[in-house]
Amino acid sequence: MSTPTTQSKPVDESRNVQFRIWRGNKDGGEFVNYTVNVTEGMVLLDCVHRIQAEQAPDLACRWNCKAGKCGSCSAEINGKPSLMCMTRMDTLPPDKVVTVEPMRSFPSIRDLVTDVSWNFRVKKTIKPFKPRKPDNADGSWTMFQQDIDRVQEFRKCIECFLCQDVCHVIRDHHKEDEFIGPRFLMYTAALEMHPLDTEDRVGDLKNRDGIGYCNITKCCTKVCPEHIGITDNAIIPMKERVVDQFYDPLTRLFRMFKGK
């Protein structure tokens, strides 16, 4: 009748784990070693909290929900961009030192905290949602679930900015002035694919937002903690719209006649 439980798995004995945590600010810093007693079920953020409470009360780190819903505790764990709250200690190699660094694509503020304000500035430059007139007298619209499924996938984004952190256009080439990054290409896609939206952002994607810089290496998709198909479902369709609107010979001809 009822579903069986396998939740009471055998309790793992506690063990000591060595950490190397980057401490510093924009002027530089270094790795500092800590040892934490880790018990069953602990996530990396628990270890950082334990260090704060017991060894280094001034160790800076961002966090809020501790459940993978707010996207605050982004960091690079053993070199991989991840959320600290969703990284279970038992998924890391057991006998190795755990290295924790801030997101390296963004300027340092202190320790694990980086300056992500660029992302907020970028979002403001994207043309906002502009709905068509309501369909019904009560001010409501008629939309069907199948029409919104793909937009809902993008709206799962928790803005952890791990995709921005890992993207080589930003990380290695620092094209922040010409490229909005996977998060905001997807944000634009969510607006463009919104069934009610009437705005056109395809020109901006091509001319201002640097969609051409993305060469589909899919690093962003790999690190997304929400498992959103950023590249396949958002960026590639937007690239196709750019091609349709600007490079398709028939459309070009049509635009010439319309004088646009």
Next chain:
Amino acid sequence: MSFSEQFIVHEHDVLVIGAGGAGLRAAIEASAAGLKVGVICKSLLGKAHTVMAEGGMAAAMGNVDDRDNWEVHFADTMRGGQYLNNPIMVEHHAKESPARVLELESWGAVFDRTKEGKILQRNFGGHRYPRLAHVGDRTGLELIRTLQDHGIHQGMEVFMEMTVVSLLTTGGKISGVLGYDRERGRMRIWKAKAVILATGGIGKSFRITSNSWEGTGDGHALAYQAGAELMDMEFVQFHPTGMVWPPSVRGILVTEGVRGEGGVLRNSEGKRFMFDDIPDAYKNQVAKDEEEGWRYVCGDKNANRPPELLTRDHVARCINREIKAGRGSPHGGVYLDIGWIKEKLPNAADHIKRKLPSMYHQFKQLAGVDITQERMEVGPTTHYVMGGVAVDGDTQMSCVPGLFAAGEVTAGLHGANRLGGNSLSDLIVFGKLAGEHAAKYAKNNAAVEVDQAQVLAHTNAIMEPFERTTGENPYVIQHELQNTMQDLVGIVRTETEMQQALVKLDEYKARMKNVSVIGHREYNPGWHTAIDLPCMLVVSESITRAALERKESRGAQFRDDYPDKSAECATFNLVAKKAADGSMQVTRRPVVPMRADLKAVIEKMK
């Protein structure tokens, strides 16, 4: 250093403290009035605790069951709050929430749909009909992102990662606020004609909570220190289903949506214990057996709800009873089972993943449990405070001129117990009202000069922990405070234990004055914890004193020494206020009387 060198100074007509649902909605409204608006957020924009809300927002749109309307919602909310609610606020809420939800859609929110293409609504505890507009189990994220993405284009100035340490008053009126930015640790003054508190909850005063580090009751304490009243503080909601295992995730919320989608509660004997105890007020609204309960979940309009969908206070107490009677799960919870619906649905696993995607991920990733196949272990977690700043039901202004409040920091809408889903709608209904009336106030009142002596005194006080070298670690006191509240003022309360708690709280107050912190002022979490402590103490003391004074069990307050409701206690709310000598005074205030037409609505819905 001169005053202007020491402080960065900002000026606004309306200043909003908090950038969750209520704060952002208030800021949008005040901006629409053409005023200069500032928003201070304790974290980055879009990370506020609203993001954690899962199940949905209650609005009587009648999209799924056309028998629903504002009158039913009004009666449900009053019944859930055990009639200690302010009926004026409950009326605003029931009447205005449908329009607020549609407004979100016009700003880009994408709610789940019915087959007819309308906004889908789901069942929730205490709501007679399916009423919660939702997006899977991430409705809070949708709400905050929609308000954020719309709000940034409305002209408001946003101050991220800044914390307010004091409200400034001159001649009893609001003149501005004092705070610091986390990044640099610099003090700032925001001069403002009107201030709106939208700071959320207090969960961090307890050990087991669904709240993040931010939920330290800042707004409650700021208002109290500025002379405002805190009402209904004894009513703290323990959400029946928080995670209990592994230890590091203890307290994290498991949405009521699991039960709305057919999840059932069982004890260690496999028994569905919620059928054992049905409160009188709901006798006619509960399924007579499991079969009828399932029909309700499937949308049968002639069926009554399963007992798992009774109000949160009741469900939490039943769970507590099972655990205390030795019928709990191995880690001190009970079982929540959604996987069983595979007996009823051919594609149950996919259905669960689609309806409850973040619950699926949360358990899979943090507990190693596949909820489509295995039972969850759950137990009560401190979730929400019904009490807060006492405000005028129409304008949301407190007794301090120029000080407004909206959302969880406010008292009145929920009375003795909040219904699930009434929080998100609270944010948008009263966020709007607070924004509107704060804007009116700012237009009709000139700015008041800030009192520099007040600013300097507060600044010196929060810098003191840096000067001590041998003081106590603030984390230790925070930890002990949380244990005290959890163990002595928790889900089941007694006079003796709460008196012990008061003694402890006095002790922490003394120790708090001797904390020391190391390091810089830049982004220093130890220092921030030291600054949070006084807020947590005000909150904890007001909860304890009010809970002692209410000698009955009602809604979220359960007194082991007074296990029944008392007719006398139904007539008043409790109000905590700072007396002239600095001590906390708790007094009785008659409940807001209900108009005759609203009384008639209650009668009609009985």
